[in-house]
Amino acid sequence: MTATGAAPRPRVPAVLVLEDGRTFRGFAFGAVGETFGEAVFSTGMTGYQETLTDPSYHRQVVVMTAPHVGNTGMNDEDQESGRIWVSGYVVRDPSRVASSWRARRGLEEDLTAQGVVGIGGVDTRALTRHLRERGAMRVGIFSGTAIAGDAAMLARVRATPGMAGADLANEVSCARPYVVPAVGRRRFTVAALDLGMKSMTPRRMAERGIEVHVLPATATAEQVEALEPDGVFLSNGPGDPDTADLSVVRAALDRGTPVFGICFGHELLGRALGFRTYKLKYGHRGINQPVQDRATGKVEITAHNHGFAVDAPLDGTAVTPYGRAEVSHVCLNDDVVEGLVLLDRPAFSVQYHPEAAAGPHDAGHLFDRFAALMEG
Structure with missing residues (x-):
């Protein structure tokens, strides 16, 4: 020592x-x-x-x-x-x-x-x-x-500005595209929108045979489509989700390309589906937040960093422009929506950080789920 x-x-x-x-x-x-x-x-x-x-x-x-x-x-x-x-x-x-x-x-x-x-x-x-x-x-x-x-x-x-209405993704995103190569045999190609992405996230995908093309937050739907990706990933990031452009998300949903969003990316998927987002009183930040998977009843301890949330109905199925959607995960501390899933198109999201850096590894299987969605 x-x-x-x-x-x-x-x-x-x-x-x-x-x-x-x-x-x-x-x-x-x-x-x-x-x-x-x-x-x-x-x-x-x-x-x-x-x-x-x-x-x-x-x-x-x-x-x-x-x-x-x-x-x-x-x-x-x-x-x-x-x-x-x-x-x-x-x-x-x-x-x-x-x-x-x-x-x-x-x-x-x-x-x-x-x-x-x-x-x-x-x-x-x-x-x-x-x-x-x-x-x-x-x-x-x-x-x-x-x-x-x-x-x-x-x-x-x-005299300083508040967080509501803050457009910050462009301030933290990468300046130019880069590629994180797959570990071993390349199985899939993913276009990852860097809205403030942590370095561990593309590494977790690379470990699963995914070649990750990381794109700046300003990337257009045409630039994403030019990669012919097997999936589109929406990263975490700072600021108010109401300020973010949704064209990349909507284009991927229109094409039927598998979509996986986390944290800020989850909020963007929620907005694309027609749900509003709102500011939490004090947010969730830490590596010990209990979340329940409503399909299995399993409770996972997860890593969070968000001050906004998606306002979606906790019970029943909602009809969206892209088909039916359900709340897949919920926070056991305060019933905040922690996950969304589309039933008629290949898209899902979670409000937390499955890359576990730092944090528990309970949610790492979500990257496997994304790979299975692309394979499916």
């Missing part, structure tokens, strides 16, 4: 200011300065490196409910993208030492190097309870010379 980390530095005062006026004081953790975003909380006790590098957290300030963060440091293998995407980071008790044989540096080193403003020493239990009661809201973190009077900082927070 290896211990690593930067030498301790003097702690700089920091203040977290919520848009409803509540403040929390602590010390700077990471870069010193100011940052703004939507305050959300993640309930995972591990997997903070994957959380930080998940593009779905773009423009969000993540509050960790686990009190002790940073124990295993940062490595070069578990990155879910090429950078940290969170706008800010809030922890209670950052580890003073990174202790893992895989660690290459400490958590705070990466936060500082990438200019991510964070705050430590915060009562994250009280902050989480506040967000559960009042809902996710805009927030600012101020440290060092950025600290001003409470009224001035609150005015700065309230």
Whole structure:
């Protein structure tokens, strides 16, 4: 076991200011300065490196409910993208030492190097309870010379945009197409729309003999069709699903091409089917969310990161422009729709992350289901 980390530095005062006026004081953790975003909380006790590098957290300030963060440091293998995407980071008790044989540096080193403003020493239990009661809201973190009077900082927070109506997929998508080759014999070709996709997702498909052509969020239906794919994959991503273009989804459904959507992609499939999406009070974020498969009754523990959901009828069959649809999965905590399936065309989606990075592997079989759909 290896211990690593930067030498301790003097702690700089920091203040977290919520848009409803509540403040929390602590010390700077990471870069010193100011940052703004939507305050959300993640309930995972591990997997903070994957959380930080998940593009779905773009423009969000993540509050960790686990009190002790940073124990295993940062490595070069578990990155879910090429950078940290969170706008800010809030922890209670950052580890003073990174202790893992895989660690290459400490958590705070990466936060500082990438200019991510964070705050430590915060009562994250009280902050989480506040967000559960009042809902996710805009927030600012101020440290060092950025600290001003409470009224001035609150005015700065309230001047920032909220997440409703935010079109963010283009800001996190790949700049140009690339291919993740199949492992072993190529069985299928999939066109994957990168709306903020994590790096583990195409790897999970490649492990199943799928050659994945990753396309930018701006890809057109014609560009997708030119690949002659066996299936179309809609990835996770940040922002409000009401802002996203649906032409690729609708074209795939019109052609009868198998479609699989996760998280943001699930919301896009829901919109294409005619269902509305809405903003959850505080969302689902973490790697311990119980979801039930309504066809089998099986309960799976799943990884989530979403602040919006699909408004579809939980019971019965809905008639859509593409045939009959049903809710396939539901969250056992709050009955939020967690999955959709079309009965007359080859398409399904889930609101969570089956790639399990980080998280449980209960839902990995959904990639096998996608392969079976393409084979069928």
